[in-house]
Amino acid sequence: MTTLAxxxxxxATIFGYFLNRIAARSIWNRGERLHSLTSYHGLFSALMVxxxxxxxxxxxxxxxxxILDSLTMSGLPDGVLDGQGTGGLQLILAEIKSVSRGQIFGTPEDxxxxxxxxxxxxTRTSNMLMLIVVAVLSVAIIAFARSRVRVDFRARQGVERIVSGLMIFCSVVAIFTTLGIIFSLTFETYRFFEKVPVWDFLFGVNWEPQIPIRADQIAAEGAFGWLPVILGTIVITVVALVVAVPVGLFSAIYLNEFAPPKVRLVIKPVLELLAGVPTVVYGFFxxxxxxxxxxxxxxxIGLDVAPNTALAAGGVMGIMLIPxxxxxxxxxxxxxxxxLRDGALGLGATRGEMMTTxxxxxxxxxxxxxxLLAVSRAIGETMIVVMAAGLIARMTINPLESVTTVTVQIVTLLIGDTAFDNPKTLAAFALGMMLFLVTLIINIFALRIVRKYREAYD
Amino acid sequence: MTDITNAPGPRSPHRTTELIAGTLKRRHAKEARLKWIGLGAIGIAFTMLFILIASLVSSGWQAFAQTHISVAVYIDPQEVPAENLPRGGFDDVLAAAMAQMLPDADTDDRATMRSLNGILSNGAQFSLRDQVVANPDLIGQTVTIKVPVSDPFDQLNKGLIDRDTIEQNRRVTDREIAWFDTLKDQGAISKPFNWALFTNADSRFPELAGLKGALVGSFWVLSICFIISFPLGIGSAIYLEEFAPKNKLSDFIEVNINNLAAVPSVVFGLLALAVFIGWFGMPRSAPIVGGLTLALMTMPTIIIATRAALKAVPPSIREAALGVGASKQQVVFHHVLPLAMPGILTGTIIGLAQALGETAPLLLIGMNAFITSAASSPFDSATALPTQIFIWADSPERGFVSRTSAAILVLLGFLMLMNAVAIYLRQKFQRKW
Structure with missing residues (x-):
C-alpha cells in the first residue's frame, strides 16, 4: 500500500512535469515569447507536487x-489492562501485533x-486514507500548476524559490540533529535525576548499576556515582596519548622537514591507512x-596483569590516534x-635547530x-574499549588493572534493553550527556585554537 | 676616549669560524638524532600496521577454506519413512553411514554413534533432509553428500589442534583423531574454498556461520545512508557556500556542522535509540534506523567535502555564466556543480567508507542481534558487517576466532575497494585550473 502511494x-510528479511542459511548448509554438523556458514550467509543476x-x-x-497503537490499546475491553506496568502494556501490544501477522503461539485470549x-x-484504513490523500492532493496541485501556465508566468522564479527553500531545509537538518541530541539527552537525563539525586551521580565513588528487576529479588541497591567511570576513561585516554603524541609528533617533524618529497608521498598515505581501519578491528586486534x-x-617479569588492562585498550587506541x-x-x-624558516636558516641554524627553536x-x-581533538576522540571512542577494557568500575589509576569507561558503560547498559523506565537504562543517557558535554567543550576550545592560529599566519 | 683600547675589539673572522666549527659537529649530530627519532616514530607506526595486518591474515586465511567430508548415505526406509517427511531419523541414517566408513566403530554403543555423528556438522542432517524432501524418490537409495565437518575436526584438519597435547586438554579424543585419519586415508576429506562464508547467514556453529546476513544488512544500511545524506549534504553545502548571507545564522550553522563532525559516534546511537526507536516507534535492529543514524553522521563529512570542491571551482566560470545572463541558481546547478562533482563524489565515498566501519551506534539500536536469515527489506532485523565482527569476536568457540579475522579481511577489502574508487575518481577527473 505504501509502495503504491x-x-x-x-x-504524478512525472505527469505534472510533462503536462506543463507540453502546455508551455504549445504556447511557444504559437509564436509567443514565454517568460521562462518550457522545462521550468514542467519543473514548477513537478516540484509543486x-x-x-x-x-x-x-x-x-x-x-x-x-496513533494506531494507542487506538488499538484504547479499544480493549475494560479491566484487561488493570495493574499492568509500561512493560506489560508493551508486551500485550507486541502480542496483538504478532497475532495480526498470523504468528500465533498457544491460544491467545479472545x-x-x-x-x-x-x-x-x-492499518488498512490508514493506508487507504493515505493513498486517497496522496491521489487527491496530487490531482489538485497538478490542476493548479497547469492553470498557471501563461506567457508571462515567472516559472523560473517559482522553481528557484522552491529550490532555495529545499536547500535551506538541508542546512537546517544539521541544527535539528544537534537539537535532537541535546533534547533527547536532556529529557532522559532529567528522568534519571528524578530517580537518582544529581549529587550522588556527580560525586559518588561507586558505580554498580545492577538493580533488582523484581521487587523480591536480592540484589545490590544500585549505585550511580560516575567518578570511577570517568577516572577509568581518563586513565585509558592518558595511556593512548602517551603512545600517540610522541610517535605522531616525531613522525610529523620528520615528514615535514627531513623526508624527501618522494618518501613523503609514500609514507603519508600509509599512515592514513591506520586512520581508515574501523575501530571494531582495533578492538579485535x-x-x-x-x-x-x-x-x-x-x-x-613477575607482574600480575589483568586480562583486560587499561594498557592494552589505551595502547591500541594510541595506535589509532597516531595518524x-x-x-x-x-x-x-x-x-x-x-x-620564518628562511630567517632561521639564514642566521646559520641547522635544520634541526630551525625545527626545535x-x-x-x-x-x-x-x-x-x-x-585536544585527539583527546576528545579518545574519550568518545567506543569499540576498542567495549572489546578490550573491563566492565567493573574501580577507583584506580594503575594502567595494569582493568578499568571501565563512560562509553563501555553506555553500551553495556543499553544492549538488549528497551524499556526507558528504570535508572539502569536512563543512567546510560546521563553518561551520554556528560560525554557529549565534555567532548563538545574540548572540541569548541580546540577548533577555536586551530582556527585562530591559522588566521594569524594567513 | 682613553679606554677605547680596552674595549673588546671585533673578533677576528678566523676565530668566529673556529668557534662555530667547534660546535658544528655536535649540532649536526643533534639534527641527525632528531631525524632518526622521527624515522623511528614512523617505523613504530608502520610496524604496528604490519603486525595488525599480519595477525589478521595469519589467523583469518584458514577460514576461507572449510573441511568437507563426502559420505555415501543409504537412506533407510525404516528410519526415514516417506509418509513422515519432513520428519525422520536423518541423524541415525548419517551415523550409520559414518559407521560403515569406519569398520572398527562399535555400532551398538550409543555414545560411539553420537561421537560419530559429531564428526559431521550439525547442519548435515538438515541438508540431507532438504534433499530428501525435495526428492522423496531418494528413500531407499544411496546418495553421496558432501557436508562440512564440525568445528573441532575442521581445526584438526587445518593443523590448529596440536596432536601432542594430553587428551584431556584437546577438543578431540585419540579415538576421534584415529577415525579422522582413517577417513582422510579413504579420501573422503577435502578442503575446498569456503563459499558458505558468503552464502550462509549467521549460525551458532562456526562451520555453518557465514556473512550473508551481515553483507545484506550493510548493503541496506549504506544504501539508506547514501540516499539520505547525499542530497541533504549537497543541498546544505551549496546553500552555505554559494547562497547563504554572511550573518550570525550562517556562522552558527557552520560552527554547528563542524562540531557535529566531532561528536562521538555513540552519542548518535543514543539519539537514534531515544528519537527513532523511542519516540517514532521504528523497529529495533532494522537497517532503516541504522541507515538514518549513519546518514546524520556522514552528512557533515559530505558537507565539508562538497564545500571544498565548490570552492575549488574558479570564479571565472561563475562570472562567465553570469555574464551571458544565467541566474545565480543556473550558474551553480548548470556550471559549478558539474565541475565540482568528482570532488563531491570522492568525499561522499570516503564518508560512506567511514559509515561502513561504524559500529557503536549500530550496537545501541540493536543491530547485534543473532539473526539466522538475511534481511529482505530495510525494515527486517539484520546485522551489519562490523556488528557481525563484534558478535563473532564475543563468541567462545575456537572456530569463530579465524572467522572473525576473515570477516575483518572482507570488511577491509570493501573499504580498500571504496577508497580505490575514490582515488581513481580523483585522479581521473581532477582538473587543474
Missing amino acids: FLLLIV LVPVLTIMLFWLALEGR WKIAAADRYIAL AILVVAPAIRSFGQS FISSFADDALSAVPQA VLFPAALPGIVGGV
Whole structure:
C-alpha cells in the first residue's frame, strides 16, 4: 500500500512535469515569447507536487505507528489492562501485533484476537486514507500548476524559490540533529535525576548499576556515582596519548622537514591507512594480540596483569590516534610562513635547530589544538574499549588493572534493553550527556585554537 | 676616549669560524638524532600496521577454506519413512553411514554413534533432509553428500589442534583423531574454498556461520545512508557556500556542522535509540534506523567535502555564466556543480567508507542481534558487517576466532575497494585550473 502511494506520487510528479511542459511548448509554438523556458514550467509543476505530498507522506508514516497503537490499546475491553506496568502494556501490544501477522503461539485470549482484527482493520484504513490523500492532493496541485501556465508566468522564479527553500531545509537538518541530541539527552537525563539525586551521580565513588528487576529479588541497591567511570576513561585516554603524541609528533617533524618529497608521498598515505581501519578491528586486534602479549610479558617479569588492562585498550587506541596527531601537527608545521624558516636558516641554524627553536614553537598552538581533538576522540571512542577494557568500575589509576569507561558503560547498559523506565537504562543517557558535554567543550576550545592560529599566519 | 683600547675589539673572522666549527659537529649530530627519532616514530607506526595486518591474515586465511567430508548415505526406509517427511531419523541414517566408513566403530554403543555423528556438522542432517524432501524418490537409495565437518575436526584438519597435547586438554579424543585419519586415508576429506562464508547467514556453529546476513544488512544500511545524506549534504553545502548571507545564522550553522563532525559516534546511537526507536516507534535492529543514524553522521563529512570542491571551482566560470545572463541558481546547478562533482563524489565515498566501519551506534539500536536469515527489506532485523565482527569476536568457540579475522579481511577489502574508487575518481577527473 505504501509502495503504491510512493509509485503514485512518482507518476504524478512525472505527469505534472510533462503536462506543463507540453502546455508551455504549445504556447511557444504559437509564436509567443514565454517568460521562462518550457522545462521550468514542467519543473514548477513537478516540484509543486513532489515537495508537499512527500512531506505529508513522511509525516504520516512517522506518526501512523504511534496513533494506531494507542487506538488499538484504547479499544480493549475494560479491566484487561488493570495493574499492568509500561512493560506489560508493551508486551500485550507486541502480542496483538504478532497475532495480526498470523504468528500465533498457544491460544491467545479472545480479546487479543479481536484487538488484532481491529489492528489489521485500522492499518488498512490508514493506508487507504493515505493513498486517497496522496491521489487527491496530487490531482489538485497538478490542476493548479497547469492553470498557471501563461506567457508571462515567472516559472523560473517559482522553481528557484522552491529550490532555495529545499536547500535551506538541508542546512537546517544539521541544527535539528544537534537539537535532537541535546533534547533527547536532556529529557532522559532529567528522568534519571528524578530517580537518582544529581549529587550522588556527580560525586559518588561507586558505580554498580545492577538493580533488582523484581521487587523480591536480592540484589545490590544500585549505585550511580560516575567518578570511577570517568577516572577509568581518563586513565585509558592518558595511556593512548602517551603512545600517540610522541610517535605522531616525531613522525610529523620528520615528514615535514627531513623526508624527501618522494618518501613523503609514500609514507603519508600509509599512515592514513591506520586512520581508515574501523575501530571494531582495533578492538579485535587488542584482544587477539596486544592484551595476551602484555599479559605474558607482565607474567615473565613477575607482574600480575589483568586480562583486560587499561594498557592494552589505551595502547591500541594510541595506535589509532597516531595518524590523527601526525596529520594535525604536519598541517600546523606547514602553516608556519616560509619567511620564518628562511630567517632561521639564514642566521646559520641547522635544520634541526630551525625545527626545535623556530618552527615547533610557532606551530605549537595548532599542535595543541590537534592533541585536544585527539583527546576528545579518545574519550568518545567506543569499540576498542567495549572489546578490550573491563566492565567493573574501580577507583584506580594503575594502567595494569582493568578499568571501565563512560562509553563501555553506555553500551553495556543499553544492549538488549528497551524499556526507558528504570535508572539502569536512563543512567546510560546521563553518561551520554556528560560525554557529549565534555567532548563538545574540548572540541569548541580546540577548533577555536586551530582556527585562530591559522588566521594569524594567513 | 682613553679606554677605547680596552674595549673588546671585533673578533677576528678566523676565530668566529673556529668557534662555530667547534660546535658544528655536535649540532649536526643533534639534527641527525632528531631525524632518526622521527624515522623511528614512523617505523613504530608502520610496524604496528604490519603486525595488525599480519595477525589478521595469519589467523583469518584458514577460514576461507572449510573441511568437507563426502559420505555415501543409504537412506533407510525404516528410519526415514516417506509418509513422515519432513520428519525422520536423518541423524541415525548419517551415523550409520559414518559407521560403515569406519569398520572398527562399535555400532551398538550409543555414545560411539553420537561421537560419530559429531564428526559431521550439525547442519548435515538438515541438508540431507532438504534433499530428501525435495526428492522423496531418494528413500531407499544411496546418495553421496558432501557436508562440512564440525568445528573441532575442521581445526584438526587445518593443523590448529596440536596432536601432542594430553587428551584431556584437546577438543578431540585419540579415538576421534584415529577415525579422522582413517577417513582422510579413504579420501573422503577435502578442503575446498569456503563459499558458505558468503552464502550462509549467521549460525551458532562456526562451520555453518557465514556473512550473508551481515553483507545484506550493510548493503541496506549504506544504501539508506547514501540516499539520505547525499542530497541533504549537497543541498546544505551549496546553500552555505554559494547562497547563504554572511550573518550570525550562517556562522552558527557552520560552527554547528563542524562540531557535529566531532561528536562521538555513540552519542548518535543514543539519539537514534531515544528519537527513532523511542519516540517514532521504528523497529529495533532494522537497517532503516541504522541507515538514518549513519546518514546524520556522514552528512557533515559530505558537507565539508562538497564545500571544498565548490570552492575549488574558479570564479571565472561563475562570472562567465553570469555574464551571458544565467541566474545565480543556473550558474551553480548548470556550471559549478558539474565541475565540482568528482570532488563531491570522492568525499561522499570516503564518508560512506567511514559509515561502513561504524559500529557503536549500530550496537545501541540493536543491530547485534543473532539473526539466522538475511534481511529482505530495510525494515527486517539484520546485522551489519562490523556488528557481525563484534558478535563473532564475543563468541567462545575456537572456530569463530579465524572467522572473525576473515570477516575483518572482507570488511577491509570493501573499504580498500571504496577508497580505490575514490582515488581513481580523483585522479581521473581532477582538473587543474
